[in-house]
Amino acid sequence: MQPRFLSRLPDREADEINEKDNPVILAGFGRFGHIVGRVLNLKGVRTTVLDLDADQVALVRKLGLKVFYGEASRLELLRAAGADTAKLLVVAVGEKETSLLIIETAQKHFPNLKILTRAFGREHAYRLLEQGAENIFRETLGSSLDLSVAALRALGFRAYEAQRAARFFRDYDEQSVRALAQYAKNEKELIFQAREQIQTLDQLMETERTRVHQPDSGWEPPVAS
Amino acid sequence: MQPRFLSRLPDREADEINEKDNPVILAGFGRFGHIVGRVLNLKGVRTTVLDLDADQVALVRKLGLKVFYGEASRLELLRAAGADTAKLLVVAVGEKETSLLIIETAQKHFPNLKILTRAFGREHAYRLLEQGAENIFRETLGSSLDLSVAALRALGFRAYEAQRAARFFRDYDEQSVRALAQYAKNEKELIFQAREQIQTLDQLMETERTRVHQPDSGWEPPVAS
Numbered sequence: 001m002q003p004r005f006l007s008r009l010p011d012r013e014a015d016e017i018n019e020k021d022n023p024v025i026l027a028g029f030g031r032f033g034h035i036v037g038r039v040l041n042l043k044g045v046r047t048t049v050l051d052l053d054a055d056q057v058a059l060v061r062k063l064g065l066k067v068f069y070g071e072a073s074r075l076e077l078l079r080a081a082g083a084d085t086a087k088l089l090v091v092a093v094g095e096k097e098t099s100l101l102i103i104e105t106a107q108k109h110f111p112n113l114k115i116l117t118r119a120f121g122r123e124h125a126y127r128l129l130e131q132g133a134e135n136i137f138r139e140t141l142g143s144s145l146d147l148s149v150a151a152l153r154a155l156g157f158r159a160y161e162a163q164r165a166a167r168f169f170r171d172y173d174e175q176s177v178r179a180l181a182q183y184a185k186n187e188k189e190l191i192f193q194a195r196e197q198i199q200t201l202d203q204l205m206e207t208e209r210t211r212v213h214q215p216d217s218g219w220e221p222p223v224a225s
Numbered sequence: 226m227q228p229r230f231l232s233r234l235p236d237r238e239a240d241e242i243n244e245k246d247n248p249v250i251l252a253g254f255g256r257f258g259h260i261v262g263r264v265l266n267l268k269g270v271r272t273t274v275l276d277l278d279a280d281q282v283a284l285v286r287k288l289g290l291k292v293f294y295g296e297a298s299r300l301e302l303l304r305a306a307g308a309d310t311a312k313l314l315v316v317a318v319g320e321k322e323t324s325l326l327i328i329e330t331a332q333k334h335f336p337n338l339k340i341l342t343r344a345f346g347r348e349h350a351y352r353l354l355e356q357g358a359e360n361i362f363r364e365t366l367g368s369s370l371d372l373s374v375a376a377l378r379a380l381g382f383r384a385y386e387a388q389r390a391a392r393f394f395r396d397y398d399e400q401s402v403r404a405l406a407q408y409a410k411n412e413k414e415l416i417f418q419a420r421e422q423i424q425t426l427d428q429l430m431e432t433e434r435t436r437v438h439q440p441d442s443g444w445e446p447p448v449a450s
Contacts, residue, residue: 023380031346035369036376039394042426043377043386063420088379090372114379116372118365121256135375140343142367144260147315147341150360151261152268154313154339155248161268169264195288201267 014070017080022046025081025113026090027072027102029060032118032139033092037065048081052093073101075109083110091117096124103133125177126184138177145170172201239295242305247271250306250338251315252297252327254285257343257364258317262290273306277318298326300334308335316342321349328358350402351409363402370395397426 026037029051040047049067051057057069070077072093083089089106091099099117106113116135119125125136145166152162176197183190251262254276265272274292276282282294295302297318308314314331316324324342331338341360344350350361370391377387401422408414 024376031363032365032369032372035366035394035398036373038423038426039370039373039390040376042394043382043390045377045380059416062416063423065423088376090376092369092372116375116379118368118372137368137372137375138256139368140257140364141260142369142371143343143362143364144257144317144367145264146367147257147317147343147362148261148264150341150362151249151265151313151315152270154341155270157268165264165268169260169267173260191284191287198263198288198290201263 014074014077015068017048017068017070017077017082021082021085022048023087024048024090025050025072025078025083025086025088026092027051028091028093028118029056029067030092030094032094033090034060034065036090036092041065048086050077050081052098073098073105075105078102078105078110083113086113089113089115091115093118094120096120096127099124100127100131103128103131107132122177122180123184126181129178129181130184136177141170141173168204169201172204176201239299239302240293242273242293242295242302242307246307246310247273248312249273249315250275250297250303250308250311250313251317252276253316253318253343254281254292255317255319257319258315259285259290261315261317262292266290273311275302275306277323298323298330300330303327303330303335308338311338314338314340316340318343319345321345321352324349325352325356328353328356332357347402347405348409351406354403354406355409361402366395366398393429394426397429401426 024040024045024047026033026047026049029037029049030053033049037047037049050070050072051060051067052069052071054069057067060067068081072078083106091102093099093102103115103117106115115133117128117133117137119128119136119138121138121140125138128136149162149166152165153159180190180193180197183193249265249270249272251258251272251274254262254274255278258274258276262272262274275295275297276285276292277294277296279294282292285292293306297303308331316327318324318327328340328342331340340358342353342358342362344353344361344363346363346365350363353361374387374391377390378384405415405418405422408418
C-alpha cells in the first residue's frame with residue numbers, strides 16, 4: 001500500500017466518467033486492485049477504475065494512471081462506468097460489506113457482467129458464495145501458498161514437489177470452502193465439518209505420498225538442493 | 226479467517242512448549258499462517274506454531290492442530306520453541322510492528338535461522354528490507370495476480386499468455402520494491418521513481434509484445450477460448 005500522505009480532496013463529488021466503452025470495470029485500487037489494473041494495462045486491456053479513497057485516487061493520478069473517484073456500489077456510477085457494455089467487473093475493494101453491496105447491485109442490474117471478487121477470508125467467502133458470487137479470490141491465499149512453496153524449498157524439497165503440494169492444497173481448499181459454506185451459520189457443525197475436512201486432506205495427501213514417493217516415517221531432510 | 230466466536234481464555238500465560246526439535250517455527254496462525262502450517266503438515270514437516278490470539282489458539286486446537294499461545298518476539302519463547310536448532314522461522318503475523326520485532330529478535334540471537342516473512346504491503350516491505358529481511362511475501366500480491374490471470378482468461382487470452390504476463394509483472398514488481406526501498410523516506414522522490422518504474426514496465430512489456438506477438442494497436446478481443 002502506498003503511504004496515505006496526500007491531503008483529502010475538498011470536493012468529494014463523484015467524478016464524471018468519460019471512458020464508457022472499456023471492457024473492464026475495476027472497483028478498488030488499493031494494494032490488491034492496483035496490481036490487477038497494472039497487469040491488465042500491460043496486456044493493453046483498457047480499464048475503468050473506481051475508488052472511494054480520495055487520497056488513493058489523487059496519488060494514483062500523480063503516478064500517471066487513470067482512476068475515478070466514486071462509490072462503486074451506486075447504480076448510477078456503475079452505469080456511468082459502462083457496466084451495460086463492459087465484459088468484466090473486478091471487485092477489489094478492501095471492505096467486506098462494500099464488496100457485497102457492489103455485487104448485489106451488479107447482479108441485479110447487469111446480469112451479463114462477469115464478476116471476479118477479492119475476499120477477505122473464509123467467512124467473507126462464505127457470504128459471497130451465499131450471494132451467488134462464484135469467482136472468489138481470498139486475498140492472502142495466493143501469497144501464503146507462495147511462502148509455503150519457498151518454505152518447502154528452503155527445507156530441501158524440489159521445486160516440482162513443493163509446487164505440486166501447493167497446487168494440491170489450493171484445489172482441496174477451494175473445494176472445502178464451497179463445501180463448508182452451507183454450515184457457515186452453525187458454529188458447532190462448522191467446526192465438526194472443518195475437522196473432518198482437515199482429516200480427509202491428510203488422508204488424501206498420505207495416499208498421494210504412498211503412491212508417488214516412498215512412505216514417510218516422520219520428517220527427514222529431503223533431497224538437498 | 227475463522228470466526229472469533231470462542232471466549233477469551235482466562236489464563237494468558239504463555240504455554241510451555243515441548244516440541245523443541247521441529248525444523249520450522251511458525252509465528253502467527255491466522256488466515257495466512259494456518260495455510261503455511263497445513264501445507265507443511267501435508268509434506269510431513271513438523272512445525273512449532275506460536276500465536277498470540279488466545280481465541281485462535283483455542284479454535285485451532287479444537288480443529289485438532291497443534292499451536293502454542295505466546296508472544297513470538299520474546300527471546301525466551303523463541304528459544305523455548307527451538308530457535309537454536311530449527312532451520313526456518315516463518316513470520317506470518319498480521320501486525321507490522323510485531324513482525325519487525327520478531328525479526329529483530331531472531332536476527333540478533335539466531336543468525337543461522339532462515340526467515341520467511343509475510344508483509345502487509347509495499348510500505349511494510351520497505352521497512353523489512355531496511356531491517357535486512359530478504360524473503361518477503363506481500364500478503365495480497367499472490368491472490369491479486371491469480372485474479373489478474375483469471376481476468377485475462379475471461380477476456381479471452383490464452384492460459385499461457387495470461388500466466389506469462391503475471392509472472393513477468395511479479396518479477397518486475399519484486400525488483401521494483403527493492404529498487405524503491407531506498408527512497409521510502411522521501412515522498413517526492415518515491416513518487417517520481419515509482420512513475421519512472423511504471424513507465425519502464427510499460428516499455429518492457431511493449432518490447433515483449435512486439436517481439437513475441439504482433440504489435441498491439443489498442444485492445445482487441447484476443448483468441449476466443
